[in-house]
Amino acid sequence: MESNGTGGEANAPENLLGTSPGASSLRSRTESECSDKLARFVLPSMDGSPPKVLTLNEVGDVLKNIQNMELVHEIAINPEFKFEPYEPPENSLERRIKDIMHKAFWDVLRGQLNENPPCYDHAIQLLAEIKDCFPQIISQNNTRALQHINEILDIDVIKQQAEEGVLDFRAYANFVIHLMAKSCAPARDELVRQLTEIEDVVDTFKNILETMALMKLDMVNYLLDFARNDIMANSVEYEKKKFKEYLEYYKFGFPATENWLKNSCIHDANNKPCSPEQTISNAYMELMDWDESKEFPEVLSIDKERILKLGQRAKRLCTCAAVISICSGVPVISQRTENRVALAKQIDIILQGTTNEKELLDSIENVWLQVKTVINEYLQKEDQPVIDANTEDMLKSQIMQTGNKDSPVRTLMWKRFQTYFRLAMRSRAGLPPPPPGYADFKDELEAYCTALKRVIAYNHSVFGEYFMKVLTQQRVTSTDTTTSAAAAAASATESVEPVSSSAAAVTEEKSVNSQ
Known part of the structure; x- marks a missing residue:
């Protein structure tokens, strides 16, 4: 495989877009052990159709198409994408x-x-x-x-x-x-x-x-x-075409993607499931804070690293908003816009390098020390006494709690963040105004929403039809199952009803006798 420039197993289709347990490619040898023309690859089938046999060149074309799709995808998604000179790692x-x-x-x-x-x-x-x-x-x-x-x-x-x-x-x-x-x-x-x-x-x-x-x-x-606009204009159709070609070879489905969609289906008070469109919207919202213990949707694997980084960016932003909201309880911060803005920038700088929850938690101590120092400096400039011990303890306790994603203030800020992003997803006339607590982080908030919205919109253009197909099939299957279960229950009720009536009569008689 490496002789075709595919990079070995790391770039195989199953690794790029996921695989089902047990799915594998089997290569059979012919009389020529090194003949590209005679080597064959068998893609097994699970839907009853005959397995598809490919030559080595055909497999190479499949991998090349996926690699091309990844490059086009990156160019379309990332407006700052450019080629960089390659240098081998030091000491390699x-x-x-x-x-x-x-x-x-x-x-x-x-x-x-x-x-x-x-x-x-x-x-x-x-x-x-x-x-x-x-x-x-x-x-x-x-x-x-x-x-x-x-x-x-x-x-x-x-x-x-x-x-x-x-x-x-x-x-x-x-x-x-x-x-x-x-x-x-x-x-x-x-x-x-x-x-x-x-x-x-x-x-x-x-x-x-x-x-x-x-x-x-x-x-x-x-x-x-020079060609970026043309690439972006045609990249969606290109990726849709390549994805359909891939589905012709790969017919095992994408379990992680299907679970991601199905788990986002919410039922109302009458146990009626939400529409497929609402389910997909809920699924996209989950990408804001993806649980890394769960398997990532295979069809979004090209953007996995980008989405996870955006998720951490959202957590940093939420933590910054939570801290500045707590600090606004001090008049010298809440009543002096310039003080609040300056402090917000400093908090953002301190948390900028964090890449996970542990690093975020470890940085909160530095955030508190900076907040304490800045507030006392502002008070001294206005000839006011520094914050007293009780206020300091209260501020420290509340700020230190923001390192935990389940803290009350951070939870509130996260709900506001989610509501804002949901509105941003629906809006076609620009982004809505920042929610309370995020005014000092307006630029970062809008940059984040624009970046994630671009990723979601692009992937929805490519895979939206596939998502709808998965959810529609699920709904049809669920409806058929419910109908069959109801019919079986009705039939069982008819056959058991006389016995039930007799049992009820015996129970009633025992009740009367006991009285």
Whole structure:
């Protein structure tokens, strides 16, 4: 599988979108153990239809489609998405091999140039690679510049110059740097200028290649920004198409997704279940504070990390609102808007780095110390006495409790947060005003709601039909089961009724006799 560039088992469809217990892929060998064309993969079926047999290339296409879908999804969901240069981790085997190979290449180049007469084999190879890089950093529409590069970096001419001993390697370096200066983004101007200050020709070309790698990345991100609107406009249909193709191969269902939806179905006082639309809305609300002990919905697995991070972001925001609401009981905070706003920012900074409930709880002590210090400073500025011992103990107790998600103030703030987000989900004309306690965190509140709303709206566009199908089938099954149970109960009642009547009569007689 790795020979097809799929990354091994970590990227298999079952791992990306979940699997049912017992589902597996079986590969059968033919007479050619290494033949991609002859190897077969069997996807078993659980709905009575014959199992589907795929070639290795077909399986590779399935994995490639899922990987493409994940990339398109990330571009559409994350407006700040851009490609970053890849560097192997420090002290990793990959990093050591890379460093050794690169050092060997440049050492060989330096050694060849220092020979008498110089050998230009590696130098010519290097100029050929640089020539191939230019079409990736210069627009294809700039045919004049590309033609000029092909004329100057003519490898046949360079080879002739090397054979005649007149090859000026430094002149070619200056030509390349001159073109890079005209082609690079403004952010790379200083980096390109520094190339002209390097005296050693080998070090010059080494830095040229490193800079060109960054310029290629700039071009890729430029093209991405240019095409982002088109990608976003077509990404939903693309993902829906790929998901349907996946369902043709995978027919086991998604248990965690189905449980997530079914458990969000609320019944009213008459034991009537809410509508599928309301059930889906309730399910989305659960994503605000996902219980990590439960299995995450498989179809949302691409966004699992993003949703969990947003959940922690919501808890931080709720805790900040709870603390500032408690502090508003002190007049110097509640009656001085600038004091309250400044304190709110400081609390937000202290809790910014927390990534889970334990870290949040551990940071509350620092929050209290900051609150105490700031309030006393404000009081002293107004020539008022610092807070007394009783007030200090009360404030500390209440603030320390906010580290617990079940504390009264934090619970209240969380309910307001949920109500706000539910209104934000329904609103099509912008976000509603912040609820009480969140006015000082308006920007963060709106940023959070916009981010989670974008994730939910996008996934609903892709999987909404599938969710409705699951809930509709469940409702039909539930109705059929209820009808069958009612019919069975009615039949049983008819057959048992005479016996019941007799039993009632005996009971009544015993009651009379006992009296």
